Amino acid sequence: MADPDALDPSQQSLWRPLRLLQASLDADIARLYSEQQIDGLKPSFVMELLRLHARGPMTIAELAESVQRTHSALSQKVAAMREAGWVETVVGDDARTRKVTLTDKARGVIGRLAAEWRATEAAVAELEEEIPYPLSQVATDIEQALARRSFHDRIAAKLAEDPAWERTGE
Incomplete structure (x- = not known):
């Protein structure tokens, strides 16, 4: 039987730590x-x-x-x-x-x-x-990178390379 974690792409998330950090900060304010x-x-x-x-x-x-x-x-x-x-x-x-x-x-x-x-x-x-690299600078840098190429376009390019994204007579 296959490992369920291996089948679940949501187990990997580069932005999860940011969401968890935001939730933790909000909890402290609350x-x-x-x-x-x-x-x-x-x-x-x-x-x-x-x-x-x-x-x-x-x-x-x-x-x-x-x-x-x-x-x-x-x-x-x-x-x-x-x-x-x-x-x-x-x-x-x-x-x-x-x-x-x-x-x-x-x-x-x-x-x-x-x-x-x-x-x-x-x-x-x-x-x-x-911290060595302020989060506000990270946000600015990400906005500048997205101005050069949108998040939509970046995701669409990755999906074009993934056969699982192809429509298959659903």
Whole structure:
């Protein structure tokens, strides 16, 4: 019988350590919220909450553009933030639009969230000083390499070499 790990290409992942690192960092931030009794707040909500505080109510499309996310992703996130009590949607400038706005609960902790954001950025800067090649530089270098040849094109070229990718009368 074949080794299941040998049959499972997901056992190899160059980016898994990065995903695990991000999850670990987010868990540490979430722990800070828990210690401060800021219940139900996910670290992934904070950018949008800070943006709404700074710029005021926005449509989902406006908010998505401001944080460089898709409308669909932001729509799902706003639904989760609304369910957790951090935002609400209100009628916009005309009856056809809805705007996302902070709740009193969010306004009550927004100063602490801004402080956490600043502290997190300072901690990341400190970490980057301790390592030989900062992650922010890695991201910039990857973006430049992808500008020369897209990720799509790189994957498509590899798939063109793999007979398993060929359509076979499925």
